[in-house]
Structures are given as C-alpha cells and as structure tokens.
Amino acid sequence: MDRPVYIAFEGAEGCGKSTQARRLAADLDAIHTRETGGTAIGERLRAILHDTSVTDLDDHAEALIIAADRAQHLAEVVRPALAAGRNVVSDRSVYSTLAYQGYGRGLPLDDLRRINGWAIGDTWPDLVVLLRVPEHVTRDRMSRRELDRFERAGDEFHRRVDDGFVEMADADPEHWVVVDASGPIDTVTATIRSIVRERLGL
Ligand code: TMP
Helix, strand or coil, rough: CCCCEEEEEEECCCCCHHHHHHHHHHHHEEEEEECCCCCCHHHHHHHHHHCCCCCCHHHHHHHHHHHHHHHHHHHHHHHHHHHCCCCCEECCCHHHHHHHHHHCCCCCHHHHHHHHHHHCCCCCEEEEEECCCCCHHHHHHHHCCCCCCCCHCCCHHHHHHHHHHHHHHHHHHCCCEEEEEECCHHHHHHHHHHHHHHHHHH
C-alpha cells in the first residue's frame, strides 16, 4: 500500500493478541495502541467498564461508553498517526463492539455500525487479524486470573462473541484474516508477519 495502514487485532480473551499486536507494531515501527484505554480519557472509561463492582451498567450505556473511548482514540491517536504517515497497530477496534455488544449482548448490529461509524469518522481498519484459540485454552488462561466484568459474562456469551468474529471474517475476507493462535508464540508471530507482508506489502 502506498499510504499508512491501520491494522487491528481481534479475538477472545487470552488468545495472545496483545503480545502479537505489540510484536507486529515493533517490527513495522508502527504506532502501537489499544481499545479500550488507548488515551488518558479512555483509561478512565476503561476503569468503569472493567470494574466488577459495577453490576448495573445498561447494555446501551456500555456500548456508548465504549464508543466514546473509540471516538477519543481515533481523534487523538489513530487519525493523527495516519495523517503523519505512520502505520497503526491496534489491540482491538470497532469490530470488538460488533462482536461483544452486538453478537454477545444482543444489541442490533446496524445500530452499532451506525453509532460507531460516526464515532470513528468512518476510519475503519484496513486489515483485521483475528486470532483464534480453542475454547479450553481461553478458559484455562482465564481460570488463572481475577476476572473483569466481561470475562465474568459466561461461556455462552463468549461463544456468541467468537461466532460473531468468525461470521464477520467469513463475510469480508478482503479485510479479515483468521490466524490459528494455538501454536508457539514465535510461530504465530511469523505467520502474522508473512500475512501482513503479502496483504499490505509491508
Ligand atoms: P482486553 O482485555 O483485550 O483489553 O479487552 C477488554 C474487554 O473489553 C474484553 O473482554 C472485551 C471488551 N470490549 C468490548 O466488549 N467491546 C469493545 O468494543 C472493546 C474494544 C472491548
């Protein structure tokens, strides 16, 4: 590509996407960032979202807090970086909302697309890398730490989220790539690196 690119990593908790996003960003000398919490304002919003003492957050309110985080993130980090000619690698993106708040919580996808399209000024990722690990791996990794609000949502919820990610990837192969992340970390890194080279010429 002859312009800077915006690459997003997506996947379930414990799939290793944070490590892989960090590695790819370092390799490409790209800006590394994340949703939620990629800005100072976003960190404050993230604290509400993850707080396990918050037990009565309405699903719509949750989606809007996340959209607010995203609007700030795009305005403060992603768009300025792209405008300055830098590639961006983000740990999660607008597609997490479609998966978690849409497929997971059951909010209408069209509404979420419209609200979030507005929040991001229609700056959608150029490439989405979806990392997948078997369900038992996710469960095993989650069993070893204290769970946040999302991680406590239960197996059924996480199954719907995972199905949502796969459905979106299947429907849009031009923008999505699915990577089996169950192998050794270095192998997954190398696979992602070669896909990015092939797809984006980076
Ligand atoms: P993280 O552990 O990858 O930072 O993700 C934190 C949690 O936030 C994860 O359980 C998914 C959730 N989340 C959403 O529900 N919707 C979103 O749009 C984003 C970005 C995250």
